[in-house]
Amino acid sequence: MSNEDLATPEFFPATRETALHRMNAFTQNMGKTYASKRNTDFGPENRFNVSCLSPYLSHRLLLEKDVAEAAIEAHGLQTAEKFVQEVFWRTYFKGWLELRPHVWSRYTTTAKSAIEGLSGGQKVAFEEATGGKTGIDCFDQWTHELVETGYLHNHARMWYASIWIFTLKLPWVLGADFFYRHLLDGDAASNTLSWRWVAGLHTKGKNYVARADNIEKHTDGRFNPEGKLAEDPAPLDDDWNGEAGPAPTITPLDKSRKALLLLHEDDLGFDSLDLGGLDVRGIAAITVTDSRSPYGASEPVKQFTIEAVEDALNRADDAMDADAVKLPSPEAILQHAKDIGAEQVVMPYIPQGPVRDRINQAASSWESEGVKRAEILRPEDSAAWPHCAKGFFKLKEKIPSLIKG
Ligand SMILES: Cc1cc2nc3c(=O)[nH]c(=O)nc-3n(C[C@H](O)[C@H](O)[C@H](O)COP(=O)(O)OP(=O)(O)OC[C@H]3O[C@@H](n4cnc5c(N)ncnc54)[C@H](O)[C@@H]3O)c2cc1C
Numbered sequence: 225m226s227n228e229d230l231a232t233p234e235f236f237p238a239t240r241e242t243a244l245h246r247m248n249a250f251t252q253n254m255g256k257t258y259a260s261k262r263n264t265d266f267g268p269e270n271r272f273n274v275s276c277l278s279p280y281l282s283h284r285l286l287l288e289k290d291v292a293e294a295a296i297e298a299h300g301l302q303t304a305e306k307f308v309q310e311v312f313w314r315t316y317f318k319g320w321l322e323l324r325p326h327v328w329s330r331y332t333t334t335a336k337s338a339i340e341g342l343s344g345g346q347k348v349a350f351e352e353a354t355g356g357k358t359g360i361d362c363f364d365q366w367t368h369e370l371v372e373t374g375y376l377h378n379h380a381r382m383w384y385a386s387i388w389i390f391t392l393k394l395p396w397v398l399g400a401d402f403f404y405r406h407l408l409d410g411d412a413a414s415n416t417l418s419w420r421w422v423a424g425l426h427t428k429g430k431n432y433v434a435r436a437d438n439i440e441k442h443t444d445g446r447f448n449p450e451g452k453l454a455e456d457p458a459p460l461d462d463d464w465n466g467e468a469g470p471a472p473t474i475t476p477l478d479k480s481r482k483a484l485l486l487l488h489e490d491d492l493g494f495d496s497l498d499l500g501g502l503d504v505r506g507i508a509a510i511t512v513t514d515s516r517s518p519y520g521a522s523e524p525v526k527q528f529t530i531e532a533v534e535d536a537l538n539r540a541d542d543a544m545d546a547d548a549v550k551l552p553s554p555e556a557i558l559q560h561a562k563d564i565g566a567e568q569v570v571m572p573y574i575p576q577g578p579v580r581d582r583i584n585q586a587a588s589s590w591e592s593e594g595v596k597r598a599e600i601l602r603p604e605d606s607a608a609w610p611h612c613a614k615g616f617f618k619l620k621e622k623i624p625s626l627i628k629g
Pocket residue numbers: 262274275276277278279281282310311312313314315317376377378379381382385403404407409410411412414415416418419422
């Protein structure tokens with residue numbers, strides 16, 4: 225493994241081959257190195273201490289279990305515990321939002337009205353923040369890094385969100401929207417709920433406060449915003465969380481019906497789906513990255529997603545006995561299904577987020593046109609999500625048994 229393998233890949237080539245290469249290169253660091261060094265942001269040129277696998281995991285060019293298994297095989301669960309737990313944070317946030325879909329819908333309506341309502345001093349502060357012109361060095365640098373590379377280290381994301389909310393006093397939904405537009409790993413659950421966690425809204429009353437000395441220590445001395453941060457802020461409060469609802473129900477696939485297999489940007493892992501003898505007449509994929517925000521999505525995000533989808537379609541075309549095509553929008557799915565004689569559209573489960581919102585809209589007419597909708601919920605998700613109703617600890621306890629399957 226060369227140092228080059230662990231430098232930040234320029235705009236992360238969006239292929240499964242790159243994902244596997246990066247995972248294999250990082251495997252040796254998933255144990256003690258990760259546990260002891262992961263909290264430091266050494267800067268964009270030096271990412272030996274974190275995996276940078278999130279853009280691949282978010283689109284499921286790699287599965288969470290792929291990386292957890294690689295870590296455990298190389299180091300054993302005890303030594304790889306920190307890394308595996310971080311991977312399960314992703315699962316936790318996904319499961320938590322599945323059990324509280326109303327938090328996603330409240331987020332989308334609140335973000336939209338916050339954007340529409342931007343005016344006066346708040347608009348100026350928002351433009352300074354998103355333009356990297358606040359005068360807080362570290363924050364401005366991270367803004368440029370996010371916009372240019374589509375990635376930020378986890379600790380930088382935490383400091384950034386904290387400064388946004390408590391020092392700049394901007395609405396958290398606007399920060400979440402800004403991240404979501406620019407992150408290559410943009411994920412409705414991890415992003416929305418991490419912003420809420422920093423604000424003190426996810427774990428009620430416990431906010432994350434960015435402190436100058438902690439930033440200096442964990443940026444390896446690159447920044448020290450002494451005297452510039454609000455270091456004693458109160459947590460925010462709202463009534464969004466409510467009680468957890470039931471785990472999502474799905475319409476299972478019907479093996480007697482000819483199928484169109486639909487891939488989408490939340491799950492491109494066609495090769496690990498249990499299709500169990502299904503008669504697949506065609507494979508199609510859609511991207512709806514512009515639905516992430518009223519502002520759309522950044523060019524690097526669009527480019528990454530399109531490449532990821534093309535990579536999956538090319539591999540599916542080679543591996544399966546059916547043609548694979550990219551469709552222009554969810555509205556084109558029904559006609560394509562009819563054109564290839566499919567009687568059902570089968571897709572990997574779509575978690576809460578803009579992809580689900582857009583497909584739900586488009587799918588409302590399918591049934592009356594004789595085309596059924598079916599989803600495949602991966603067994604690892606259905607096993608983990610019921611443990612995501614409360615805090616992370618409940619899921620953490622279950623990690624050893626969930627890993628054994
Ligand atoms: C405000 C904020 C917004 C965030 N938005 C997103 C987002 O949109 N999409 C996203 O995937 N992650 C998000 N995260 C979580 C985390 O920052 C990234 O997953 C992580 O930095 C990705 O880098 P990596 O692949 O090098 O992580 P590593 O440290 O190498 O971790 C390995 C994998 O574990 C998962 N993971 C690690 N830390 C977390 C975490 N705290 N929460 C959830 N999953 C985690 C990721 O899938 C990651 O690829 C956010 C965190 C914060 C504080």
